[in-house]
Amino acid sequence: MSVEVTLKVSAKSNPNAVAGALAAALREREHSELQAVGAGAINQAIKAVAIARSYLRGAQLDLVCTPSFVVVAIGENERTAISLFVERRKLDPTLSHNAKISDNSTVSDNAKLPENAQASPSEG
Numbered sequence: 001m002s003v004e005v006t007l008k009v010s011a012k013s014n015p016n017a018v019a020g021a022l023a024a025a026l027r028e029r030e031h032s033e034l035q036a037v038g039a040g041a042i043n044q045a046i047k048a049v050a051i052a053r054s055y056l057r058g059a060q061l062d063l064v065c066t067p068s069f070v071v072v073a074i075g076e077n078e079r080t081a082i083s084l085f086v087e088r089r090k091l092d093p094t095l096s097h098n099a100k101i102s103d104n105s106t107v108s109d110n111a112k113l114p115e116n117a118q119a120s121p122s123e124g
Contacts, residue, residue, distance in 0.1 A: 005032040009048065011040025018044065019051035026052070026088040027059060034084040035072060042082050049084060060091045 005025040009018055018034070025032040036045040049065050056062060063086050070083040 005029060007032065007034050009034050009036040009041050009045040011038060011044060013041070013044045013048070015044050015047035015051055018048035019055055022048060022052040022086060023055035026056060026061065026063060026086065029088075031085060031087045034086065035070065035081045036084075037072065037074070037079050037081045045082070045084055049086065052086075056088070057091065060093075061088050062091045063088055 007018060007021055007025070022032055022034065034045045034048065036042045049063065053063060066085045066087075068083050068085065070081050071078050072081045
């Protein structure tokens with residue numbers, strides 16, 4: 001039986017270190033959880049998820065992330081946090097979106113759209 005893994009992420013967390021811990025947990029278990037309170041912490045957690053994808057590629061694994069709100073105790077106070085429930089899945093080499101995962105790649109706005117779809121301009 002696997003132990004539940006919940007990683008607490010702060011605004012000062014190193015996303016590479018969190019990604020390494022997340023990737024290690026997902027190599028051993030089907031799922032893990034990241035919890036973050038505040039915009040800076042959520043930013044670091046999302047970066048860690050993106051980086052962890054590249055760490056897992058060599059093991060032919062990818063991940064799926066489901067966000068939700070949770071209430072966490074911090075000292076004697078309760079705060080609302082974002083929980084990222086992260087599940088591993090086998091990488092399917094036949095799918096084109098799995099073909100290249102890069103930490104610094106750029107994708108054009110129309111790259112993932114079907115042939116008959118068009119991207120709408122962003123409003124600003």
